[in-house]
Amino acid sequence: xxxxxxxxxxxxxxxxxxxxxxxxxxxxxxxxxxxxxxxxxxxxxxxxxxxxxxxxxxxxxxxxxxxxxxxxxxxxxxxxxxxxxxxxxxxxxxxxxxxxxxxxxxxxxxxxxxxxxxxxxxxxxxxxxxxxxxxxxxxxxxxxxxxxxxxxxxxxxxxxxxxxxxxxxxxxxxxxxxxxxxxxxxxxxxxxxxxxxxxxxxxxxxxxxxxxxxxxxxxxxxxxxxxxxxxxxxxxxxxxxxxxxxxxxxxxxxxxxxxxxxxxxxxxxxxxxxxxxxxxxxxxxxxxxxxxxxxxxxxxxxxxxxxxxxxxxxxxxxxxxxxxxxxxxxxxxxxxxxxxxxxxxxxxxxxxxxxxxxxxxxxxxxxxxxxxxxxxxxxxxxxxxx
Ligand SMILES: Cc1cc2nc3c(=O)[nH]c(=O)nc-3n(C[C@H](O)[C@H](O)[C@H](O)COP(=O)(O)OP(=O)(O)OC[C@H]3O[C@@H](n4cnc5c(N)ncnc54)[C@H](O)[C@@H]3O)c2cc1C
Numbered sequence: 001x002x003x004x005x006x007x008x009x010x011x012x013x014x015x016x017x018x019x020x021x022x023x024x025x026x027x028x029x030x031x032x033x034x035x036x037x038x039x040x041x042x043x044x045x046x047x048x049x050x051x052x053x054x055x056x057x058x059x060x061x062x063x064x065x066x067x068x069x070x071x072x073x074x075x076x077x078x079x080x081x082x083x084x085x086x087x088x089x090x091x092x093x094x095x096x097x098x099x100x101x102x103x104x105x106x107x108x109x110x111x112x113x114x115x116x117x118x119x120x121x122x123x124x125x126x127x128x129x130x131x132x133x134x135x136x137x138x139x140x141x142x143x144x145x146x147x148x149x150x151x152x153x154x155x156x157x158x159x160x161x162x163x164x165x166x167x168x169x170x171x172x173x174x175x176x177x178x179x180x181x182x183x184x185x186x187x188x189x190x191x192x193x194x195x196x197x198x199x200x201x202x203x204x205x206x207x208x209x210x211x212x213x214x215x216x217x218x219x220x221x222x223x224x225x226x227x228x229x230x231x232x233x234x235x236x237x238x239x240x241x242x243x244x245x246x247x248x249x250x251x252x253x254x255x256x257x258x259x260x261x262x263x264x265x266x267x268x269x270x271x272x273x274x275x276x277x278x279x280x281x282x283x284x285x286x287x288x289x290x291x292x293x294x295x296x297x298x299x300x301x302x303x304x305x306x307x308x309x310x311x312x313x314x315x316x317x318x319x320x321x322x323x324x325x326x327x328x329x330x331x332x333x334x335x336x337x338x339x340x341x342x343x344x345x346x347x348x349x350x351x352x353x354x355x356x357x358x359x360x361x362x363x364x365x366x367x368x369x370x371x372x373x374x375x376x377x378x379x380x381x382x383x384x385x386x
Contacts, residue, residue, distance in 0.1 A: 004028050006321055007150055007159040009138055009172045011037045013114075014285030014302040015165030016121045021069060021310040023130040027321060030132040031125070032152055033166070038133060041122030046076045046115065053191045053261040054114035055217055055225045057083065057204070057296035063110055065307045074120035075112065081218050082107040084202040089251065090209070109204070109296070111217045111225065141175045143279040148322070161322035162281045163309070168271050170287035178283070180273045185349060187212065188235035189266040189293055190228040192243065193219065196254035200224055207251035208348070213294055214251045224254060227293055229268055229349075238263065268292055272342060277331045280322035282309060289338045292345040301337060308333050 008019045011033035023029040031037070058066070066072040084107055086098040100108050125131050136154035147158045164172035173180070200218040207214045212230035219225055226247070230238070238246060240263060244256055271290035276283045285302030309330050317326035 002155075002157045003147075004030050004157060004159040006030075006161045006163060007032060007148075007157065008163045008165055009033065009170075010164070010166035010285070010287070011035055011125075011133065012165060012167060012285065013117055013121060013299060014306055015163070016118075016125050017069065017071065017303060018163055018165055018284055018306045018309065019131050020071075020121065020124045020128050021306060022313065022321070023128050025310070025314055025318065027130070027313075027318075029130060030134050030157075032134050032136060032138060032150070034135070034137065036133050036135065037118070037122040037125045039122070040115075040118040041126050043119065046079060046113075046119070050261060051079065051193050051219055051223060051225070052113035052115040053193050053225065053264045055111050055191075055219070056114065056117065056299045057109040057217060058112050059109050059297070059300045060105065060107070062300045062303050065303055069124075071117075071120050071124060074123050076116050079113060079116055079220060081111045081220050082202055083109040083111060083204045083218060086204045086206065087253070089205070089207045089253070107202075111204075111219060138171055138175070141172065141281070143176075143281070146320075148280045159322075160280065160320050161313075161317075161326075164281060164283045164287040165285050166287055168269070168286040168290040170283065172281060173273060173283055173287055176278045176281045178273045178275060178278050178281075180271050182272075183270040183346075185229075185268045185270070185292065186232050187229050187268040187292075188232055189264075189268050190230055190235055190238060190243075191226065191264040191266070192259060193223055193225050193261040194244075194256045195258045195260050196222050196224055197257050198222075198254045200254055205251075205253050208351075209250055211250075213348070214247065215294075215296070216254060217296075223260060224256075227296075229292065229294060235265065266293075270342060270346065272338070275331060276305075276334050276338070277327045280327070282327060282330055284309060288334070289342070291341055292349055294345050294348050295341065297341055297345075301341060304337065305334060 005027035006022050006029045008015045008031045011031050016037045019029050019031045084100045088096040136152040138152050140151045142149040147160055148162045149158050164170050166172055205216040211234055212228055215227045216224040240259055276288045284305035291298050312326045312329050313321045317323055
């Protein structure tokens with residue numbers, strides 16, 4: 001039986017970033033997952049390829065982590081786009097603008113394609129000598145006092161720490177016996193890219209209307225990436241023939257001229273486990289928290305999980321990365337951000353979808369207060385920047 005310091009379940013962005021960062025500390029690390037991240041790294045160059053319709057708004061603290069980990073160096077940087085302004089609109093009220101100048105920073109976020117980021121991190125998995133990729137499927141886990149025994153379809157192994165980075169339906173979380181509270185919003189996240197007639201001027205646009213929230217995130221040139229959190233009934237009617245018209249009827253500040261990608265669809269739910277750890281198992285990324293994409297923070301918070309876990313292991317867990325001194329500190333450290341973001345995204349969703357006059361009036365008062373107050377504006381900028 002092979003013994004590892006850390007096993008990471010899940011070769012997504014968060015799992016791979018965690019595995020590479022831990023292996024650089026000198027720990028013996030392996031990733032278990034159905035798909036090898038090295039395939040992403042080896043795929044043909046992005047230059048000249050259409051933009052991925054899955055993009056992330058990367059906040060400055062996440063960018064800092066990606067730079068310090070050298071992942072940022074491997075991004076195709078000409079395909080990333082900085083955001084200097086966020087404009088929030090509602091059905092009939094004046095715009096609310098959050099500007100990087102107000103926060104004394106150069107940018108509020110950077111838009112990066114999923115494909116671009118996966119390839120960059122995959123390259124580091126490939127070049128990092130001490131990260132092994134084990135294919136296969138986890139069949140069972142058994143927690144002992146000093147280690148975890150993991151049985152996969154390709155063999156049996158042990159580790160001192162098992163990191164669940166296997167996404168929102170985490171199998172490791174289920175095997176660990178951690179319960180989850182879920183909320184189905186009855187909404188779908190529609191994503192697609194568009195060419196626009198007007199220049200975006202490094203601005204991200206967001207609209208809160210009665211049948212959903214529409215965001216246009218700037219991409220290089222005159223391209224934008226749209227995320228529309230929309231009720232399922234309307235999402236079912238959306239196809240490539242009607243999407244431009246449906247958007248034009250609701251919110252079209254940049255004058256969309258054509259659809260530039262396939263339409264992606266993601267069911268929107270909130271998944272919140274009772275805890276981000278149990279015994280020698282810790283959860284990171286969507287396995288630990290799945291939010292509505294309204295504030296564009298899921299991956300950002302996932303990579304904060306990675307950064308925190310790795311720094312705690314470096315400080316307290318080089319002999320035993322699954323020790324109580326690491327696990328308890330990790331659980332306490334992650335609680336506040338996860339709970340406050342869950343509250344923030346749910347409040348925005350509930351207010352946007354509440355059609356009562358009372359709620360509309362509250363929204364108008366809220367918008368006016370944020371427009372007129374530097375303190376409130378700063379609060380929202382801080383939320384956007386993490
Ligand atoms: C429409 C939309 C827009 C978004 N926009 C943003 C944004 O702007 N900014 C932002 O920060 N976040 C955003 N998010 C959230 C973000 O996409 C997720 O938080 C992030 O991708 C989660 O990464 P992850 O690595 O934790 O999970 P995943 O990407 O789900 O990766 C999980 C990995 O685990 C593997 N796996 C699954 N089952 C198993 C198993 N049994 N054993 C082993 N491996 C397994 C999968 O193959 C996959 O490789 C958005 C989400 C949506 C839906």
